[in-house]
Structures are given as C-alpha cells and as structure tokens.
Amino acid sequence: MPAEILMGNEAIAFGLVEAGCRVVTAYPGTPSSEILAGVVKFKKQLGRRIHTEWSTNEKVAFEVALAASWTGLRAAVAMKQVGLNVASDPLFSAAYTGVRGGFLVIPADDPGPHSSQTEQDSRLLALSAKIPVLDPSSPAEALAMVGEAFTLSEQLGLPVMLRPTTRLCHALQSMVLSPQAADQPVPEVRFRKDPDHWTATPKLRYRLHQELVEKLRAVERAFDGSPLNQILSEGSTAKVGLIASGVAFQTARQALADLGVEIPILKIGTPYPLPRGKVETFVRGLDTVVVLEEPDACIELQLPDRTRVRGRLDGSVPSAGELSPEVVHGVLARVLTECGVSIQPPSDDSVLQAALAALDLPTRRPRLCPGCSHRSAFFALKREFGPQAIYPGDIGCYTLGTNLRAVDTFVDMGAAVTMADGLFKAGQLVGETRPLIATIGDSTFLHSGIAPLINAVHTGSRFVLVILDNHTTAMTGLQPTAAGPDLADGSDAARSISIPDLVRACGVAFVEMIDPYDQESFRAELRRAYEHSQAPQGGVAVLIADRPCVLLDPSSVRANPVVVTITEECDGCRYCVEAFECPALVLSPDRSRVDVDRRICIDCGQCIDACHKGFIVPASMQSEVNAG
Amino acid sequence: MGQPMPSEFKVVIAGIGGQGVVFATRILATAALAWGRPVVACETHGMSQRGGSVLSHLRLGGGEAPLLRQGTADVLLAFDLAEGLRALPYLRPGGVAFADNDGSYPTELEAPLSSRRLRIHCLPARRIAEDGGSKAAANVVIIGAASAHPDWLIPMDALRAAVAKLSGRSTDQNLRALDAGYQAFASSQAQLTRPEVA
Numbered sequence: 001m002p003a004e005i006l007m008g009n010e011a012i013a014f015g016l017v018e019a020g021c022r023v024v025t026a027y028p029g030t031p032s033s034e035i036l037a038g039v040v041k042f043k044k045q046l047g048r049r050i051h052t053e054w055s056t057n058e059k060v061a062f063e064v065a066l067a068a069s070w071t072g073l074r075a076a077v078a079m080k081q082v083g084l085n086v087a088s089d090p091l092f093s094a095a096y097t098g099v100r101g102g103f104l105v106i107p108a109d110d111p112g113p114h115s116s117q118t119e120q121d122s123r124l125l126a127l128s129a130k131i132p133v134l135d136p137s138s139p140a141e142a143l144a145m146v147g148e149a150f151t152l153s154e155q156l157g158l159p160v161m162l163r164p165t166t167r168l169c170h171a172l173q174s175m176v177l178s179p180q181a182a183d184q185p186v187p188e189v190r191f192r193k194d195p196d197h198w199t200a201t202p203k204l205r206y207r208l209h210q211e212l213v214e215k216l217r218a219v220e221r222a223f224d225g226s227p228l229n230q231i232l233s234e235g236s237t238a239k240v241g242l243i244a245s246g247v248a249f250q251t252a253r254q255a256l257a258d259l260g261v262e263i264p265i266l267k268i269g270t271p272y273p274l275p276r277g278k279v280e281t282f283v284r285g286l287d288t289v290v291v292l293e294e295p296d297a298c299i300e301l302q303l304p305d306r307t308r309v310r311g312r313l314d315g316s317v318p319s320a321g322e323l324s325p326e327v328v329h330g331v332l333a334r335v336l337t338e339c340g341v342s343i344q345p346p347s348d349d350s351v352l353q354a355a356l357a358a359l360d361l362p363t364r365r366p367r368l369c370p371g372c373s374h375r376s377a378f379f380a381l382k383r384e385f386g387p388q389a390i391y392p393g394d395i396g397c398y399t400l401g402t403n404l405r406a407v408d409t410f411v412d413m414g415a416a417v418t419m420a421d422g423l424f425k426a427g428q429l430v431g432e433t434r435p436l437i438a439t440i441g442d443s444t445f446l447h448s449g450i451a452p453l454i455n456a457v458h459t460g461s462r463f464v465l466v467i468l469d470n471h472t473t474a475m476t477g478l479q480p481t482a483a484g485p486d487l488a489d490g491s492d493a494a495r496s497i498s499i500p501d502l503v504r505a506c507g508v509a510f511v512e513m514i515d516p517y518d519q520e521s522f523r524a525e526l527r528r529a530y531e532h533s534q535a536p537q538g539g540v541a542v543l544i545a546d547r548p549c550v551l552l553d554p555s556s557v558r559a560n561p562v563v564v565t566i567t568e569e570c571d572g573c574r575y576c577v578e579a580f581e582c583p584a585l586v587l588s589p590d591r592s593r594v595d596v597d598r599r600i601c602i603d604c605g606q607c608i609d610a611c612h613k614g615f616i617v618p619a620s621m622q623s624e625v626n627a628g
Numbered sequence: 629m630g631q632p633m634p635s636e637f638k639v640v641i642a643g644i645g646g647q648g649v650v651f652a653t654r655i656l657a658t659a660a661l662a663w664g665r666p667v668v669a670c671e672t673h674g675m676s677q678r679g680g681s682v683l684s685h686l687r688l689g690g691g692e693a694p695l696l697r698q699g700t701a702d703v704l705l706a707f708d709l710a711e712g713l714r715a716l717p718y719l720r721p722g723g724v725a726f727a728d729n730d731g732s733y734p735t736e737l738e739a740p741l742s743s744r745r746l747r748i749h750c751l752p753a754r755r756i757a758e759d760g761g762s763k764a765a766a767n768v769v770i771i772g773a774a775s776a777h778p779d780w781l782i783p784m785d786a787l788r789a790a791v792a793k794l795s796g797r798s799t800d801q802n803l804r805a806l807d808a809g810y811q812a813f814a815s816s817q818a819q820l821t822r823p824e825v826a
Contacts, residue, residue: 005657005667114672138668138692171694172657172669247694254693258700325697347699347721347744355740356717361710364644366680583679599754599763600646 003176008168011139012078012106013038014177015146020184021076021104023051023068025061027447028476029080030115031169032108036078037477040489048183052488054479057413057447058083062090062105066159069103070198072189074150076104080115081122082412083107086448091159092129096208097197098157101189102150105131109165111295111322117395117412119320121296123271126161130212132219133161133272134228135245135293139173145269148228156215165294167247167322220273228269229278238263239287240339242332243279243299245271248292248323255329260344261336268293274302283308288339290316290332294323310335366400370584371557371604373547374398374468377516378406379580379610381437381466384526389435392419394449396441397475398468403581407439414448416440420463421456435530436463442499443473443481450506457507457540462533464526465542469499469513470549478552503542510541517547519609550602562605563619570594570615580610636690637665637781638700642715643707645672645679648767651794652705653684655771659782659790665689681711688782702779705770709733709750721745726774726813728753728766749773749813756808762798765805772809776817784810 006014012035016024026036036052043050051068055061058079068075079087084107091105107125110116126133134149136142142164153160200208223229238261244252245268256263266282268274271293283289283305291300291311300311310316310331317323317331329346336343368375378401381391393399393407394416401407409419420438427436440449445467453465473479480486482497503511510532516522522545529541550557570593576585577594584601585594608616639656643649650671660667669686685696698717706712706727713733719725722745727733729750741748753769760769768791774780775787788803795802 003661003666005654005661007671138694140692167670167694170671172653172667172671173692174657174661174665174667250691250693251695254691255697257691258697325693325695329697349699349717349744351743352740352746353717355737356713358736359713359734361714364679364681364711366645369679 003174005172005174006139006143006177007034007038008139008142008164008171008173009034009108010038010041011143011173011175012146012162012164014042014179015143016076016104017042017046017048017050018179019102019147019150020074021050021102021150022073022186023065023075024078025053025055025065025076026078027055027058027061027083028473028479029083029108030476031110031166032078032080032083032106033476033479034169035106035108036488044489046179046183049186054473054488056482058087059090062087066090066094066099066103069099069101071101071191072187073101074103075101076106078106078108081107081109081120082116082118084122084125086413088125088129091125091131094159095129095131095212096205097200098208099153099159100157102153103159104146104149104153105159105161107161107163108169109163109295111165111167114166117410119295121294121298122161122163123298124296124301126163127272127298130216131159131161132156132216132270133163134269135163135271136168136269137246137249137267139168139171140175141269142168143175145228152219156219158212158215163246165247216273220275221277223270223273223275224277226270226275229275230267230269231278231282232265232267233262234264236262236264238341239285240290240336240341241265241282241286241288242290242292243268243282244292245269245299246294248294248328251323251325251328252292252332255325255332258329258344258346259333259336261341263336263341268299271298272302274299276302276304279303288335290335292317292323292328292331365403367403367581367583368397368400369550370582370600371550371554371602371606372397373470373516373545373550374401375404375580375582376519376606377439377466377468377522377545378404380516380519380522380526381406381439382579384523385435385437385530389437390423392416392423392436392438394440394444396444396468396473398439398441401439404579412448413444414440414452417449417452417456417465420465421452421459421461424456424461424463425459437466437530438463439466439468441474442467442469442471442483443479445499446482446497450502453503453506453508453540460539462539463541464529464533465540467499467503467542467544469544469546470552472549472552474549474551478549499544503544508540508542510538511544512542513544513546515547516545517604517606519606550604554602557602557604561603562608563603564596564601564605564608564616565619566594566596567615567617569613573613575612576607576610576616580607582607582610585610637688637702638690638696639686639688639703639705640696640701640715640718641684641686641705641707642711643682643767644711645682647682647707648764649682649684649707652707652767652771653686654794655768655787655790656686656688656782658793659786660686660688662786662789663688663782668692668694670694681714683715703774703777705774707753707767707770712748713737716746716748719744719746724777724779725749726751726770726777728770730755749816751809751812751816753809756812757805760801760804760808762801762805765798765802768802768805769809769812772806773813775806776810776813
C-alpha cells in the first residue's frame with residue numbers, strides 16, 4: 001500500500017471503520033467535525049455497513065450510540081469538548097450502567113482556545129465520571145488507539161474516552177493504511193433486557209458504583225504494564241525527567257532535540273486512570289520532574305507526591321493557553337538551566353521582533369463572509385433598534401455579529417433564548433424598557449433553543465427572537481440540519497422538520513419568515529415583531545431570517561448579481577467599513593476612500609444601504625449618471 | 629547519490645482565510661509523499677477561516693510535532709505580505725520568504741532582516757496567476773517561485789504530481805501557474821546575477 005495523507009480526524013475515522021464500529025453519531029463542532037465526515041467517506045470507499053448521523057445535539061448523539069452499544073454493537077460518538085458538557089448527563093450515568101459493545105466517547109479539546117468558549121479538559125470530565133481515557137499524541141497513534149480503546153471498553157464493559165486536541169485533529173500525517181479486503185458480517189446481536197444494569201435503581205447504582213471503582217483499580221494496574229505508557233531514553237543519567245501526553249509529548253520531544261538534551265521521558269497514553277506504579281518507578285532517582293499536558297492538569301493532579309514536580313499547579317507551566325512549541329521550549333529551557341543542565345541557546349531574534357512590532361501590522365479578526373445574509377440581518381437590527389437595544393446572541397458564524405455590535409451576550413448553545421428570557425424577567429423588576437432582540441442560528445435553535453423557547457413563552461416573557469436560518473451548520477463546514485432533507489451520508493432521504501411549525505408548537509403567536517436580503521421588508525417585519533412583543537396580548541415574537549448560506553448555495557446571488565460601484569464623492573468616513581464590515585469593502589491604501597475588492601466581492605449588492613450618504617450605488621446606475 | 633539530505637525540510641504558509649492556505653498545505657504534503665518523505669503538517673480550521681489570519685506548518689522528513697517553533701522554518705510562503713511579515717519570526721537564520729505583492733516590503737525591515745540573514749522575495753503572484761487565466765492560482769504561483777530557489781528541497785516532478793492529483797478540473801491552470809511562478813523567480817534571479825556572470 002502506498003502512503004496517504006490523513007488529517008487527524010480522518011485517521012480516527014479510519015480507525016473506527018476498520019475496528020468494525022457500526023454506529024457513529026456526532027454533532028458538528030470545531031475541531032471535531034471531520035471525524036464523522038471521515039467515517040462517511042471511508043464507509044463508502046470501503047463498502048462498510050455503518051449507521052452514521054449528525055444528531056440534533058450531543059446528548060442525542062451520545063444516547064443513540066449508547067443504545068447501539070447496549071445491543072452489543074461497537075459504537076462511537078464524536079463532538080467538541082463543550083459538546084461533552086451537553087452530553088455529560090448520559091456520560092456519568094453510562095459509567096455506572098456500563099456497556100456491551102465497545103463504546104467510544106471522542107470529545108476534541110481545544111487548547112488555545114481557537115474556536116471555543118472554554119479551554120476545558122475532557123480528561124477531567126472522564127476522571128469525574130470515572131471512565132478510562134486514551135490520549136493520542138499524533139494522528140497515526142490516534143488511529144492505532146481506536147482499536148485498543150474498543151478492546152478495553154469491551155473487556156471492562158465501560159465507555160472509554162479517546163481524547164484528541166485541535167493540533168492532532170487538524171494535523172496532517174502520512175501513513176500507510178491497510179484496510180481489510182471486505183466488510184465483516186454485522187454481529188448477530190440483539191438488545192437483551194438486563195434490569196441490574198439498564199434500569200438500575202439508586203440502591204443498585206450504589207453497587208454499580210462500587211463495581212466501577214474496582215474496574216478502575218484493575219485497569220490502573222493493567223495500564224502500569226501497557227505499552228500505551230512508555231519510558232523513553234532510559235539510558236540518560238540526567239536527574240531531571242519529563243512526563244508528557246498528547247501533542248505536548250511530541251512538542252516536548254522536538255524541543256529537547258532542539259535544546260540538544262536527552263533526559264528520561266515517561267510518555268503517558270492513559271492519563272486516567274494514571275498508571276501510578278509506572279510513574280513511581282519512573283520518578284525514582286529523579287530530582288525534578290516536568291509535566292507537560294493539555295489543556296489542563298490531569299496527570300499532574302493524580303501524582304501522589306508533587307514536591308519535585310514542575311507543571312501547571314506550581315506555575316512552572318502557564319495555566320492558560322496552548323502549549324505551543326515556543327512555550328514548551330521556554331519551560332524546558334528554564335527548568336533544565338535551573339537544574340544545571342547545559343542547553344543549546346536559541347538564536348536571538350529580538351531585533352526582528354522589535355522591528356515587526358514597530359510596523360504595527362493590521363490584525364485580521366474573523367469576519368462574516370462577503371454576501372453573508374447574517375450581516376444583512378444584523379445591519380437591519382441595528383438600524384431598527386439602535387445601539388441602546390440589548391442583543392443576546394448565540395454560538396455559530398453569527399457570533400461574529402459582536403463585531404457589528406449586534407451581539408451583546410453569548411454563553412453556550414441555545415442561550416440567546418434563555419438570556420433574553422432572563423434579561424426580560426430581571427428587567428421587569430427594575431422597569432427596564434430597552435428592546436430585547438435575540439439572534440440564534442437554525443442548527444443551534446434545533447440543538448438547544450426549543451426548551452428555552454417553551455420556557456419563555458410559558459412564563460410570559462416578551463422579546464423578539466430572530467432565527468437566522470441559513471439552511472446549514474455553516475461555521476463547522478456546512479453540515480446538514482434537521483430542517484433540511486439531507487442525511488450525513490449525503491442522501492436526501494431525511495424528513496425535514498419545519499422550523500416555523502416548531503416555533504408555533506412552542507406557543508409563539510407571531511411567526512414570520514422573510515429574506516433578510518430584502519432589507520426594507522425585513523425591517524418592517526422587525527417593527528411588527530417588536531410591536532407584538534409589546535402589545536397587551538403579545539409575547540415572544542419570532543422572525544425567521546430565511547436565506548441559504550452563500551457558501552452552501554450561491555445560486556440566487558449568481559442569478560441576480562448586483563454589481564456596486566463607490567462614487568467619486570466617497571470621503572473615506574469608514575462608516576460602511578465598521579458598521580457593515582464586509583471583507584470586500586476596503587479602505588484605499590491612502591485611506592482617503594473605500595474601494596470594492598473585486599476578488600472577493602460576490603455582487604450581492606447588500607452594501608448599498610451601508611452608505612448613508614448614498615455613495616455606494618449599483619454600477620448600472622453609475623453608468624447612467626456618467627452617460628447623463 | 630549527490631549531497632546528503634538534510635534531516636528535515638520545514639515550511640510555513642501564511643495568508644488570510646479564503647486564499648488557499650489549506651490547499652497549498654495539501655499540495656506540499658502530497659508532494660512530500662511522492663518524494664518519499666514522511667510528513668506532518670498542521671492547518672487552521674473553524675472560526676479563523678472566516679477571513680482571519682491563517683497559518684500552516686509543514687515538517688517533511690522528520691519528527692511528529694505538528695507545529696514548527698519560531699526560528700526553525702526553512703521557507704515561508706506568504707499569500708499576503710502583512711501576514712507573511714507577521715510570520716517572519718518562524719524563519720530560521722538564513723531562511724527565505726516568498727510573498728505575493730506587487731511592490732516590496734517596508735524598507736525599515738532591511739537591517740532586522742539582515743541581522744538574521746533573511747531574504748524576502750516579493751512577486752506579483754496574483755497578476756501572474758490572472759495572466760494564466762486563474763486569479764485563484766496565486767498560491768500555486770508562490771509555490772512555483774519557491775521551488776526555483778536553491779534551498780527548496782521538494783523536487784518539481786513531485787510537486788507537479790501533487791498539483792495534478794489535487795486540482796481536479798483546474799489541473800491545467802494550476803500546472804501553468806506552477807511553471808509561471810518558477811519562471812518568474814528563476815528569471816528574476818538570472819537578472820540579478822547577470823552582472824556577476826558577465
């Protein structure tokens with residue numbers, strides 16, 4: 001077999017497919033989204049029988065996969081780390097009930113964070129829920145660990161966590177794949193009633209808890225002798241050693257090579273339960289032990305004696321942010337020097353760094369794409385309700401509405417609705433009169449917005465909720481939602497769930513759908529919605545801003561292009577650049593005027609309203625003016 | 629067999645979301661395979677892709693650490709000059725950068741660059757790509773230019789194979805862009821060295 005390039009998430013996907021996993025569920029979230037997409041790709045390529053689905057949320061995904069495991073099939077669920085919070089209820093319960101078929105929980109952590117609201121460590125959630133964790137350090141190792149994790153899960157009858165991080169998920173690595181020639185038959189398994197586990201009452205749960213703790217003691221001893229945990233460079237006589245796991249292990253090994261130093265390393269592949277026997281053997285004879293792991297202290301927390309340990313808990317390793325090569329190199333250089341180990345000093349680049357700092361290079365924050373209908377909706381909101389209104393927002397591309405000052409809060413999936421609800425209730429007590437205008441995406445609404453909406457309607461809250469319906473889960477790579485006909489495998493056999501019907505069923509009396517590209521009509525509907533929210537018999541009003549994501553379906557823009565020109569009168573006041581923030585509207589190099597960047601402009605014409613002085617005009621009109 | 633190979637070849641690619649940094653990363657990773665080197669690379673996905681700064685790291689023929697440390701990359705490819713300048717600290721002393729720009733970099737960088745023996749080669753990659761019929765191929769033009777530099781290690785046939793494998797319907801355009809980039813840099817160097825030759 002020739003070598004291939006696989007992304008970390010694809011490597012995990014290949015591992016799942018080859019391990020005979022039969023049910024894989026997920027909710028999209030960076031950095032995990034390519035795991036399910038990879039499973040779909042490989043199951044088609046290799047002709048495997050696997051149920052794959054983008055579930056409505058992570059709790060749903062977890063339970064659907066868990067049920068498959070209870071029948072005896074191998075199953076897995078993937079999500080980003082904060083998705084595991086959503087699925088934590090079944091996670092904790094499933095540790096007690098146990099599983100039948102191997103069951104993998106794959107939450108992708110995001111040290112940095114790059115695309116998340118927290119830097120939480122899923123390994124600590126596993127520690128709290130009491131399930132074993134495997135912590136791969138590279139895509140190739142992640143692939144290999146999938147099979148071991150299934151075996152472990154079946155031996156113990158427990159869910160097992162495989163925990164990658166962003167830099168593994170999005171790493172590319174060359175590897176040789178050797179898929180089995182043909183699919184194995186699906187195991188002949190059926191759900192078997194098992195009241196001692198599947199319906200265990202609190203009294204039985206106490207016994208299951210005891211069993212769980214015993215299983216963990218046994219697996220800890222097994223991990224002591226497992227090749228997943230390896231002592232490297234045993235020949236070194238240095239009195240300082242390193243314990244590392246995950247990507248931090250690879251980064252640290254490179255840093256030690258760059259520093260020209262060889263020290264004993266204990267590579268941990270099973271951070272929970274920590275193989276304490278092996279750790280004890282390793283630290284014997286060492287004066288100092290550095291611990292490097294991401295994104296938080298999990299191994300370090302379990303070390304019985306931390307007097308000689310340098311890590312996050314004593315402040316030797318930064319307590320927030322990614323363990324970048326620079327950070328790891330710096331930590332190791334400092335500790336080694338303090339321990340009297342001579343190191344290769346890094347080359348000095350302070351002159352270059354100072355010169356670059358003096359250039360004050362423009363920083364590029366993420367922005368909504370050219371032609372994004374969210375921008376049109378946000379711009380209309382701001383023009384209608386102004387800066388004094390309160391704008392609860394949510395998680396998705398449209399979180400970037402904060403750039404446009406049209407998102408004032410975001411907490412977690414679905415919180416736009418509950419924050420508006422709570423702000424209304426708190427405001428009532430003090431006579432708050434500012435309009436409350438919440439925004440949430442279609443996928444996020446389906447994920448976690450429905451129960452909050454029922455709560456708000458039921459308890460009499462009053463606000464406007466704008467559902468920004470772009471027909472997809474855009475931020476994470478255009479995954480389908482339950483409102484559309486597409487399934488994860490690309491077929492269009494899904495039953496579409498109507499968002500307006502759902503909203504009406506939640507008891508909302510005012511429900512309108514309108515294209516935010518039609519800014520005049522959109523603003524008129526916003527006014528009507530707000531009036532409804534304030535009327536004596538009114539309540540929550542829901543406006544559905546209906547237009548497909550331009551990345552998903554640019555056809556209607558392409559069919560009706562509106563080419564704009566910026567007239568000679570443009571005085572470079574920057575209003576459009578800041579209030580509308582389309583990447584295709586750029587200040588000229590001398591900052592005297594604004595130009596259209598034709599390379600990225602998609603001719604949506606939405607910026608015409610963004611110049612209150614009327615200097616952004618359709619090109620057709622401009623040519624008429626010139627001709628006149 | 630010629631000169632012994634250095635153990636690793638390390639490349640950083642800088643740009644803005646939408647400029648094809650991920651595509652360029654895939655080309656170099658695939659080319660490394662055709663060249664017979666193990667490769668580890670790291671891309672940016674998610675929110676940063678929405679018009680933000682994007683940085684890719686490639687490590688060919690070496691360890692498994694996905695990110696390069698500042699001061700260690702051999703070559704920097706910049707699809708935007710400002711993003712390229714921001715990424716300059718990734719270059720090792722003596723490293724070389726290629727940037728898509730019609731002009732040049734700020735003159736106040738001359739001394740700091742020479743303090744680390746760095747070179748930045750600006751070339752109008754987008755214009756070259758447009759002349760070849762595809763403004764989207766500026767990233768491939770930059771790769772082509774870099775491949776004409778003596779410090780560049782990935783052989784041209786491996787690059788061409790990777791471009792052909794990954795470009796689909798744009799294969800011809802991208803192969804032309806690769807050659808155009810190569811020619812643009814090679815001829816600019818020829819001009820620079822002509823007086824010495826004479």
